[in-house]
Amino acid sequence: MTDATVIILGAGQAGGQCAASLRRSGFDGRIVLAGSEPHPPYQRPPLSKAYLAGEIGEDRLWLQPPDVWADQKVELRLGVTATAIDRDAKTVRFDDGTTQTYTHLVIATGSRVRPLPVPGADLDGVRYLRTIADIDVLKADFQPGKRIAIVGGGYIGLEAASVAKKLGAQPVVIEAMDRLLARVAVPELSAFYLDAHRTRGVTVELSAQVEAIEGSQGRAGAVLLADGREIVCDSVLVGIGVLPNQELASAAGLTTGNGISVDSECRTSDPAIFAIGDCAEQENWLTGTRIRLESVPNALDQAKHAAAAICGTPAPKPEVPWFWSDQFELKLQTAGVIGQQDTTLQRRPADPAAGHFTLFHLKDGVLIAADCVNDAHGFMAAKMMIAQRAKPDLDDLVNPDVPMKDVMKAALGR
Incomplete structure (x- = not known):
């Protein structure tokens, strides 16, 4: 060739x-x-x-x-x-x-980023997050005391909010749906991240429809919601998908x-x-x-x-789809694709201070996806079981006293 x-x-x-x-x-x-x-x-x-x-x-x-x-x-x-x-x-x-x-x-x-289709979206200070150039501009906004309105409660918006809070800024997440991560996560995970952000000082507004972005002298200064409220801010970060x-x-x-x-x-x-x-x-x-x-x-x-x-060489074996998100000290690793599950089970240690848990999603008893928060062992085991379309023992799956490697070995017949 x-x-x-x-x-x-x-x-x-x-x-x-x-x-x-x-x-x-x-x-x-x-x-x-x-x-x-x-x-x-x-x-x-x-x-x-x-x-x-x-x-x-x-x-x-x-x-x-x-x-x-x-x-x-x-x-x-x-x-x-x-x-x-x-x-x-x-x-x-x-x-x-x-x-x-x-x-x-x-x-x-x-x-490419999905633009925010409201009046005022073209004002200076309305940002998007997609490229190195975007971030180089954003860094000036993520400063102590700066108030940042983040439109969109998906992974990008939440990751940006956690960084903003870490750097001393004051993020306000504005989400149109009635829960965070509504398009990509089950309600249990949405509720977990809502609590995680609010307890760490992030303001979250749910079921909040953006009507317009207002400003003066060509620069954004507030987000106007459909219910008439104004979210005063120094800048606006839009993260509503691609x-x-x-x-x-x-x-x-x-x-x-x-x-x-x-x-x-x-x-x-x-x-x-x-x-x-x-x-x-x-x-x-x-x-x-x-x-x-x-x-x-x-x-x-x-x-x-x-x-x-x-x-013209042999194709590699397809991988189980997987994703990850870092927010504060919480590392989420997701294996598989949600949407077809009929059952969601939770595995959580008896001590809440352990700081990790996993949500397993099954269809007809087959593990099809897993959301693992600070649980690398659970993620690796789940990924292997998903690849083999395994049917793990449900009691063992949710029992934190049964090591995940044993759950996996039993499900895979090893």
């Missing part, structure tokens, strides 16, 4: 992993990794955690040292955005006027839904084009449904599958 060219659109974790996996799989053709940001491929999860808190520098975000890309003969084209794909000519046009020809094309364009960057693929005639439709190899409706990461919608082997997973492990897994398909 020396004469082949792979163009990867999107220099995030999915795109970066795909380039690295191609080389590791023996691909010796040309690899062009193009991204719209000026930075080399970097990790996004630390942005709302350690990087925002100032605990790590920019260099700790890189997927690998910048000079390694050159060593691997990966051509980084940074600060450029693809504007059109010509599938017949197998070319990509960029906004700098250049055109590149490909043998295989990998679309890893990720997602949208897949699928327009480029759609304009090229590729099949799209809630993301770019791909098969098990991450191949689109055009056999020469792949899509991976946040922009891709795929049938999940665990749920049996077509979903778009916004997670680093999924992005890395899809990148490896696309690289294997391009190189």
